[in-house]
Amino acid sequence: MTDLTLKDFMPKPETGNVILLLNEIRHALRHLAETGEPTTIDLSGIPMTKAETEEFEAALGTGEVHAEIDAGGPSEVIETSFAGVWRVIHRASEEMTLARYIEVTRIPEILVAHPSDMRAALTRLEARLELSSEEEAL
Amino acid sequence: MTKTDLTLGDRLQARGVSRRAFLKYCATTASLLALPPTMVPHIANALESQRRPSVIWLSFQECTGCSESILRSNTPSIESMIFETISLDYHHTIMAASGHQAEEARKIAMEENWGNYLVIVDGSVPTGNMGYSTTAGESNIDTLKHVAEGAAAIVCMGTCSAFGGIPYANPNPTDAVAVSDVIKDKPIVNVPGCPPIPAVMTSVLAHYLAFGELPELDHLNRPKVFYGQNIHDRCYRRPFYERGQFAESFDDEGAKKGWCLYKLGCKGPTTYNACAVLKWNEGTSFPIEAGHGCLGCSEPNFWDAGSFYNPLSTATHLDAGTVALAGAVGVGVGAAAGAAARSQQKKIKAAPAKAFTPTKAEEESQ
Numbered sequence: 001m002t003d004l005t006l007k008d009f010m011p012k013p014e015t016g017n018v019i020l021l022l023n024e025i026r027h028a029l030r031h032l033a034e035t036g037e038p039t040t041i042d043l044s045g046i047p048m049t050k051a052e053t054e055e056f057e058a059a060l061g062t063g064e065v066h067a068e069i070d071a072g073g074p075s076e077v078i079e080t081s082f083a084g085v086w087r088v089i090h091r092a093s094e095e096m097t098l099a100r101y102i103e104v105t106r107i108p109e110i111l112v113a114h115p116s117d118m119r120a121a122l123t124r125l126e127a128r129l130e131l132s133s134e135e136e137a138l
Numbered sequence: 139m140t141k142t143d144l145t146l147g148d149r150l151q152a153r154g155v156s157r158r159a160f161l162k163y164c165a166t167t168a169s170l171l172a173l174p175p176t177m178v179p180h181i182a183n184a185l186e187s188q189r190r191p192s193v194i195w196l197s198f199q200e201c202t203g204c205s206e207s208i209l210r211s212n213t214p215s216i217e218s219m220i221f222e223t224i225s226l227d228y229h230h231t232i233m234a235a236s237g238h239q240a241e242e243a244r245k246i247a248m249e250e251n252w253g254n255y256l257v258i259v260d261g262s263v264p265t266g267n268m269g270y271s272t273t274a275g276e277s278n279i280d281t282l283k284h285v286a287e288g289a290a291a292i293v294c295m296g297t298c299s300a301f302g303g304i305p306y307a308n309p310n311p312t313d314a315v316a317v318s319d320v321i322k323d324k325p326i327v328n329v330p331g332c333p334p335i336p337a338v339m340t341s342v343l344a345h346y347l348a349f350g351e352l353p354e355l356d357h358l359n360r361p362k363v364f365y366g367q368n369i370h371d372r373c374y375r376r377p378f379y380e381r382g383q384f385a386e387s388f389d390d391e392g393a394k395k396g397w398c399l400y401k402l403g404c405k406g407p408t409t410y411n412a413c414a415v416l417k418w419n420e421g422t423s424f425p426i427e428a429g430h431g432c433l434g435c436s437e438p439n440f441w442d443a444g445s446f447y448n449p450l451s452t453a454t455h456l457d458a459g460t461v462a463l464a465g466a467v468g469v470g471v472g473a474a475a476g477a478a479a480r481s482q483q484k485k486i487k488a489a490p491a492k493a494f495t496p497t498k499a500e501e502e503s504q
Contacts, residue, residue, distance in 0.1 A: 040175035042168075072159035090162050096421035099169035110165075114157035116147075 015047050018056045021102075025060075025085055028104035032084055038105035060085065067111060073098075077108050146223045147186035160186070170341045170416075171353065172363045184348040188223065191347065192251040193258060194244060194285055195229040198278040199271050199305040199314055200261030204296035205231050207333035208340065223347060224256075230273070241274045244285075252288040256346065259292060259299040259317050262306055266313035282320055291325040291352060292317060295339055297435055300328035300359075307441035318359065327352045328359040332435035335416050338364045358438065360410070369406035369432045372414035375399065393429065403447040404431030411436040 021041070028039035048056060061081030069075040074094065078087040086108050088101040103109075144152075150160055164182040168175060197205070209232065226232075227247035228240065235243055247255060259282070264270040268277035286292060294317050297303040305314035318326050329342055342361055345353045353361040370376065378384070378398040385392035385399055398404070406414075409432050413424040426432055431447075434440040 040178075042175050044169050045172055069158060069162075071156050072162050075162060090166050093420055098166040101165070101169075101175060110158055110161055114161075116151060117157045120151060120154075 015049065015052060017046055017048050018052050018059065021046060021056060022059060025082075025102060025104060029082065029084055032104050032106075036106075038103065040104075041102040043100040043102060057087075060087065069110060071110075075110060077111055144189070145186060146188045146190070149190075149223075150186075167341060167344045167348075170337055170363075171345055181344075181348045184350075185223065185344070188347055190223060190225040192247045192255040193224045193226050194247055194255055194289075195226060195258045195260070196278075196281060196285060197230050198259065198261030198263050198282070198299070199312060200296065200298050201304075202231055202260075204260040204298075204333040204339075205229070208295070208336050224343065227255075238274075248285065248288050254290050255288065256343075257285055257289040257292045258295055260295045262298040262302045262312075262314035263317060263320055264305070264312035264314050265320075266311070270312040279320060282317065286321045286324055289324055291327070291346065292321060293342060293346075294318070294326060294328045294330075296334055297330040297332045297438075297440065300330040301438040303332065304441050306439075325352055326359055327355060327361065330358075330360060330365075330436040331411060332433075332440075334436070335364075335412060335418065337416055338412060356410075360436075364412040364416075365410040365436065367410065367412075369409045369411060369414050369426070370404075373406055373426055374414070375426060388429065399426060399429075399431040401449045402431050403445060403449055405434030405437075405440070405443070405446075405450065406432040407450060409434040409437055409440075 024041060028041070031037055031039060063079035063081050063083065065077070065079035067077040069077065073090070073092045075091065076087075076089045078089075079085075080087060084104055084106065086103045086105065088103050088108050088110060089097060090099045090101075091097050161178070161182060164178050164185065165175070168178050168181055173181070195205075225247075228244040230240070233240055233243065261271075261278075263278050263282055265279060268279070271278045273281060294300040298305060298314075299317050302310075302314050302316045302319075305312055306316070318328070327342060329339055331338070338361075341364075342353060345361075353363060356362050356365055358365075370379070373379075375396065375398045378396070379400055383392060383395075383397040384401040385397045386401055387393065388402065393399075393402075400407075404426065406426065413432070414426070417424045417427075433446050434443065437443075
């Protein structure tokens with residue numbers, strides 16, 4: 001007969017969500033490959049222990065792209081070792097994480113240059129060139 | 139095109155805020171509100187096309203801690219950004235105008251936006267001697283009734299406006315009441331806390347702006363997304379509770395090892411708030427992480443719910459043995475203690491606040 005201790009009645013420290021999440025990513029990646037439709041998973045609503053978070057990140061690994069964005073605070077976009085699967089982390093400061101996402105997509109939206117920004121950039125560039133030509137004329 | 143005709147998209151572009159920063163703001167707002175990521179484009183479209191709604195902030199019997207909290211959020215931040223999306227037309231503490239000019243600003247904002255403006259209230263409303271709290275010679279209750287009449291909705295920031303708070307505590311000398319005790323015909327959302335977490339306050343506003351309605355509320359009119367879980371369930375010290383490891387004093391070995399503060403009066407099991415998740419001071423920590431139990435400040439009557447340093451089991455007649463048993467069976471007893479303490483709170487709430495009776499000396503001086 002095995003002696004039971006108090007520990008045997010305690011909840012296990014693992015949530016078991018790592019394998020579930022990896023399976024969800026597998027389905028999302030298959031969907032992306034077959035239809036081109038992206039999927040985003042919000043990690044903040046999925047409980048994981050610190051050890052599980054590390055296990056999850058190690059399972060995804062890192063790929064070829066690692067981008068840092070400075071827009072309303074720092075953000076990081078990390079391609080995992082699985083092409084099309086990205087980790088996107090938004091922060092208010094270096095210490096404060098606001099949101100963590102897994103994006104299964106060709107390229108995360110946050111990296112793409114947006115039409116409104118491009119229009120504003122064009123206006124600025126044109127103004128600068130006009131100023132330069134005026135200066136040259138003087 | 140006047141300033142008020144400009145959409146948020148126009149304003150952000152004029153201020154040089156990039157689309158990336160805006161999308162990031164929408165993504166973090168969706169995450170905070172526990173909305174599915176598929177809602178991010180919807181939030182972006184809705185916010186972008188929004189014209190700045192007029193907001194009137196009324197301060198009654200309060201300590202200005204709620205304003206401090208919301209205004210001292212980290213910068214540059216999503217919080218500061220959201221305040222560029224509303225037109226804060228009246229706020230005693232921070233508006234540049236004063237005296238008659240300030241009151242005129244409120245009057246104009248109300249006239250121009252009648253039926254559509256948002257009212258934010260911090261502080262409880264005195265119903266006793268009106269002289270206890272007035273603004274420009276008008277009693278708080280008259281101001282509230284008048285301003286609420288043309289409001290689309292009312293947001294009660296902080297425990298005082300939501301539940302009466304500290305002014306409502308015994309002996310409640312001003313006969314203070316919550317806003318919901320005075321206003322019965324307008325949508326009201328309570329954002330309690332002493333003070334509330336800045337991101338909670340601004341996210342509630344963001345939800346209203348994006349969807350044109352208040353978020354889903356619990357039985358105390360609190361947004362479920364932030365007040366749906368208790369502190370205890372999300373506390374990083376919870377495993378110690380489940381193992382029956384408790385600090386017995388603030389300087390014993392248990393306290394030094396970061397064990398559960400339940401026996402030192404922590405009100406985490408009966409307090410519904412997001413402190414353990416969102417934390418304070420740019421996500422640095424929250425009271426339990428700093429070594430002090432939760433006071434339960436986002437719950438009604440937290441000031442009158444017994445000593446901050448008595449364990450919930452004392453208030454709910456659970457003895458130390460029962461608490462120790464909690465270690466063995468984990469969640470069950472914690473939930474039982476929580477339920478019992480909540481029942482106790484209901485009794486306190488049901489009992490009318492003790493009316494203020496002036497002493498003879500006070501009567502003579504009046």
